[in-house]
Amino acid sequence: MNKENKKQDLAARVAWLYYVAGKTQLDIASILGISRQIAQRLLSAAKEQGLVNVQIIHPISECLELAQNLADKYKLDLVRVVPSKGADLQSINDMLAQEGADVMGMFTHQSKPQIIGIGSGKTLRNIIDALPLSEDSQHVSVSLIGAIARDGSATRYDVALKLAEKIACKYFIIPAPLYVDQAQEKQSWCQHRAYQIVKDKAQQSDAFFIGIGEVGLGCPLNTEQFITDEQVNQLNELGAVAEILGYFIDQNGKPVVSEFNDLTTSIRLPANSDYNVIAFAAGEHKYSAIRAALKGQYLKGLVTDEMTALKLIKELD
Structure with a gap:
């Protein structure tokens, strides 16, 4: 990479932190190990060179390379990596929301009607917050996950309706709790005509947008009271490290044998x-x-951050 490209990469990184993550020039100087004066000059250069135009249009070379490596390694069709070197978690989440909105917009901005299956969680909610409003959408938003806890309460992070409101489209929700108490009860919920309609619609989705949940005390399913502290510990003992739409998998991506995988709708x-x-x-x-x-x-497809992508490339066989 030549000197000019390195300077543009650094200017783009400064722009990400300033315009997307909301950092001050002093914060950026500390994060990147440069002086405040240099941070200020790079920010000015980013604007003068046209790198900033509502969106940051100059991709960072290291992030592009990481994205390509991840795509090649795991045969992914789409990978986006946001810069996170030296950034705190809130900044990373802000940048993820912006990049996620760009990816989601690839489908919501199409003139051809799209069926969009969507999970739940704070990450997806933040992405939808960053998504531009649309008032002429022919798309359909379909929930992939039951959002009702066993006590009858609903999660704050059910996002199918939020997406529908943002892009002015029709939406479908799963008319069932996330976890039922026994297999016979699940059969009753899942055989209902309304459930079958939503399931059939979801399986026709042009894109499925999901989060990936960690499994531990304080994880989203735990804080939202879908699973208790005791159940979290039991799942960890069974080897669960992740959940996708309420289904638990181990470190190798294999389904965990537990009641939860049998009782989710x-x-x-x-x-x-x-x-x-x-x-x-x-x-x-x-x-x-x-x-x-x-x-x-x-x-x-995967949208993640720079340091996570780097670790995935270095540590995974």
Whole structure:
């Protein structure tokens, strides 16, 4: 890489931190190990050279290379990597939301009607917040996951309706709790005509947008009271490191033998399928979960961060 390209990469990195992550010039100087004056000059250069135009249009070479390496290694059709070197988790999540919105927009901005299957979680909610409003959508938003806990409460992070409101489209929700109490009850829920309609619609999705959940005390399913502390510990003992739409997998991406995998009403996305499954997940705490999803070959696309991508490339066989 020549000197000019290196300078543009650094200017683009500064622009990401300033415009997307909301960092001050002093913050950026500390994160990147440069002076505030240099950070200020790079920010000015980014604007003058046209690198910033609502979106940051100059991709960072290291991130592009990591994305290509991940795509090649796991036979993924789409990989996006946001810069995260020296960034805190909130900054990473802000950048992930922006890049995720760009990827999601590839489908929501199409003139051809799209069926979009969507999971749940804070990450997807943040991405939809960053998605531009649309008032002329012919698309359909379909929930892939039951969002009702056993006590009857609903998660704050059910996002099918939020997406439908953002792009002005019709939406379908799974009319069932995430986990039922026994197999016979699941059969009753899943045989219902309304459930079958949503399931059939979901299986026709042009794209499936999902998060990848870690499994541990304080994880989303735990804090949202879908699973108790005791159940989290039991799942960890069984080898669960990740969950996809409420289904648990081990470090090799294999389904964990547990009552939860038998009692969830979510749409199951099998490994090695033709489904266009795109996951959004980033941060050190998500590494093991992302690793498991990749090893299990559940994904066709991934949007993640630089340091996680680097670790995935270095550590995975």
